[in-house]
Amino acid sequence: MNIGKAAKLSNLTVKTVRYYADIGLVKPLKNSNTGYRDFSDDDLAQLQFVAKARKFNFSIQECEELLSLYSDKNRSSKEVKALTLEKISEIDAKLIELKDLRHQLSFLAKNCKGDDRPECPILDALSDV
Amino acid sequence: MNIGKAAKLSNLTVKTVRYYADIGLVKPLKNSNTGYRDFSDDDLAQLQFVAKARKFNFSIQECEELLSLYSDKNRSSKEVKALTLEKISEIDAKLIELKDLRHQLSFLAKNCKGDDRPECPILDALSDV
DNA sequence: CTTTACACTCCACTTACTGGAGAGTTTACA
DNA sequence: TGTAAACTCTCCAGTAAGTGGAGTGTAAAG
Missing domain, CATH: 1.20.5 (Single alpha-helices involved in coiled-coils or other helix-helix interfaces)
Known part of the structure; x- marks a missing residue:
């Protein structure tokens, strides 16, 4: 999905999602023709996770830690x-x-x-x- | 007095006091030979005022407003x-x-x-x- | 076919400082 | 008197977590 939809579904602004992609917090694919970011369902889940964690006052750094714990099945x-x-x-x-x-x-x-x-x-x- | 003393007496760091001077929140004189800032008692009072107001969660902007109210006898x-x-x-x-x-x-x-x-x-x- | 909505990059700005480099100045002590 | 420590200066860069805008390209609707 495009960034607009990903932003809407995660209750983040487009700017913020782009920022998260820039710092590597999420890693959407990029359409090499248009340069548009393509967010998978998994990317969306991560965005939603981060959006919520940020609301819980976790820093971006902590969000990264949580995300890695989250994606590690053996955490x-x-x-x-x-x-x-x-x-x-x-x-x-x-x-x-x-x-x-x-x-x-x-x-x-x-x-x-x-x-x-x-x-x-x-x-x-x-x-x- | 020098910046170190002004900082100590206002419970601010030297860096912070220098920053306040840079943004014009306080306006100490400058020794044209050494470049050292020279804080008057009045400058110190302003620094102390700001230090306290910042603790009270007033922003720098609000501190400026308060300072001008403070120095204005007709406020x-x-x-x-x-x-x-x-x-x-x-x-x-x-x-x-x-x-x-x-x-x-x-x-x-x-x-x-x-x-x-x-x-x-x-x-x-x-x-x- | 054109308008509108959406997307992109890049740069600057925000708040209130903090850290460090590199250089000059003042003070304390031997 | 020498020198070392402590203090001061400026300038540059970075912090957190984005936000705002310019200028440009792309997609969808009418």
Whole structure:
């Protein structure tokens, strides 16, 4: 299939699919006459896999690792689980950080009158190092 | 003061401070003999301000806006509050997304034995589009 | 037969830095 | 006074993961 269809079926943009092909994440055949990429069902499956993994915050690098585990029939689920657990703890750290950030910002916003006068606890807090 | 001291006092790296100077976020004087940047106390205050605002997830662009509000004695706190509230709602959206992500990943991890056999619900889920 | 939709390559740009090469400057110590 | 370490400079390139656009070629529909 052409890139447009592959993109649609994997919920990616054409640009992104082309980019993935450029960096070798998927390897569609090329029509030597037209230069058009030809995506097989297997290529599509890989694109769909990557699209989902990216949504799960796996990096391209990790997607490559997952893809190779995925295509290796002898892969152990141990490695995949380890990668996933690592992702979870990264997310936990990010959550804590964001919650803290939100807390501080909302405290500042609450104490800011938001009128036309220059007193502003938000700026005061930012400049209070 | 030299860049090293300015960096230390603002908890930024020398590279980052130089970068901020390059993009005009701060404007230290330059010793025309040595080419060394000379940071005033005011420059330092700006760096500290930016360092903190960046921690609060304000982009460089927003830092510039904040800095100009900050240095403008006639600024209203209305604008600052609006920017802050916008940030909070961005953070909220991010929190929801991350929580959902974590939920899905931990469900997958829980159902993965993590042994040496190839069955792996994580990979199955990723390939199940 | 022409218009429209789709495809291609190549280059530049994005964010917010980071790393390194190669060179000059300042400071500390023997 | 010499020299070595520590600091500074500029410039170039790279990072992640694409996005945007120019200019051009191809395919399908009316």
